[in-house]
Amino acid sequence: MLSISFSTDFLTILVLEPLLGFGTGLYHPAALSLLSSLFSSRERGKYLGVHEAAVPAGMTVGPVFVGLMLNFGLGWNQTFQLWIVPGAVILLSQFLLLKVKEGRQQPSFEDEPSADAVHRLVPWAAISLLILVAAYFLRNVANSEVTLLPEYWVSDFGVEVGTAAFIYGIMRVFAIFGQVGVGYLSDIFGRLRVLIIIQTLQTFLLISTSYLEFGPLLFASYAMFSILQNSFMPVMFALVSDHSHPKKLSKNIGIVMSIGGIATVISPTILGLLAQSYSFRIAWLYPIATAFMAIPLLLLLRNSLKARI
Numbered sequence: 001m002l003s004i005s006f007s008t009d010f011l012t013i014l015v016l017e018p019l020l021g022f023g024t025g026l027y028h029p030a031a032l033s034l035l036s037s038l039f040s041s042r043e044r045g046k047y048l049g050v051h052e053a054a055v056p057a058g059m060t061v062g063p064v065f066v067g068l069m070l071n072f073g074l075g076w077n078q079t080f081q082l083w084i085v086p087g088a089v090i091l092l093s094q095f096l097l098l099k100v101k102e103g104r105q106q107p108s109f110e111d112e113p114s115a116d117a118v119h120r121l122v123p124w125a126a127i128s129l130l131i132l133v134a135a136y137f138l139r140n141v142a143n144s145e146v147t148l149l150p151e152y153w154v155s156d157f158g159v160e161v162g163t164a165a166f167i168y169g170i171m172r173v174f175a176i177f178g179q180v181g182v183g184y185l186s187d188i189f190g191r192l193r194v195l196i197i198i199q200t201l202q203t204f205l206l207i208s209t210s211y212l213e214f215g216p217l218l219f220a221s222y223a224m225f226s227i228l229q230n231s232f233m234p235v236m237f238a239l240v241s242d243h244s245h246p247k248k249l250s251k252n253i254g255i256v257m258s259i260g261g262i263a264t265v266i267s268p269t270i271l272g273l274l275a276q277s278y279s280f281r282i283a284w285l286y287p288i289a290t291a292f293m294a295i296p297l298l299l300l301l302r303n304s305l306k307a308r309i
Contacts, residue, residue, distance in 0.1 A: 145210060
């Protein structure tokens with residue numbers, strides 16, 4: 001971030017941005033593994049929900065804060081350099097968390113109770129992890145629809161670009177809500193049961209978000225979609241944690257996130273090409289189909305894990 005603040009041309013930024021993304025990619029598997037090791041399966045979903053809720057919260061607060069700084073006369077370079085303050089706080093918190101982890105007895109993998117494995121936790125079979133990765137990939141393909149909603153509103157409904165961007169941003173705020181609650185519910189009712197419900201509801205909301213006319217019903221549908229979109233993440237990570245040996249947890253989370261990230265990268269391009277060649281109404285069939293395909297995979301995963309207990 002500090003290096004980008006001293007950039008004077010686009011090419012330099014283009015080189016540095018992937019390095020920034022690489023650092024972010026290193027963070028998540030390690031952070032989620034660390035949090036999972038601090039809490040038993042009885043409460044893991046709740047705390048992972050708190051962690052994941054911080055992502056949309058930061059993406060909401062950050063741009064607002066930067067906008068205020070720009071209005072006060074700071075340039076883009078200076079707003080990037082302000083990162084040194086939260087960066088120092090984050091670094092200090094990691095050292096403190098490391099001390100907490102060293103002084104705390106770690107949950108036993110073999111003896112932890114779980115809502116999904118009543119008698120004992122069982123490690124992932126390769127096929128189970130593969131099924132989850134496939135379901136998450138298809139789900140991220142479906143979520144690519146969200147990235148092109150403002151363009152859809154502008155092209156098909158004649159909405160002003162600024163208005164579409166504003167509504168899109170306001171609706172994304174709703175992504176903050178639900179993560180902690182859904183994580184807590186997964187601690188009680190079981191991870192896969194909650195994941196299946198989330199994916200089913202989100203699939204039908206995806207249809208309404210794609211085809212409703214521009215207005216209050218569309219906004220309500222998109223708000224609910226945003227809540228469920230981010231709620232999936234902490235429950236999925238808690239599920240992986242429940243069924244991963246501590247020594248393999250970071251690797252398993254990294255595998256799931258990297259494959260899902262591929263879908264996040266390529267799917268908006270495919271969706272955009274379909275919309276350009278045909279129409280948005282036709283293009284929406286692509287994410288809707290993949291959203292429906294993820295549901296039977298989650299059901300299959302549930303049966304696969306039950307068979308190993």
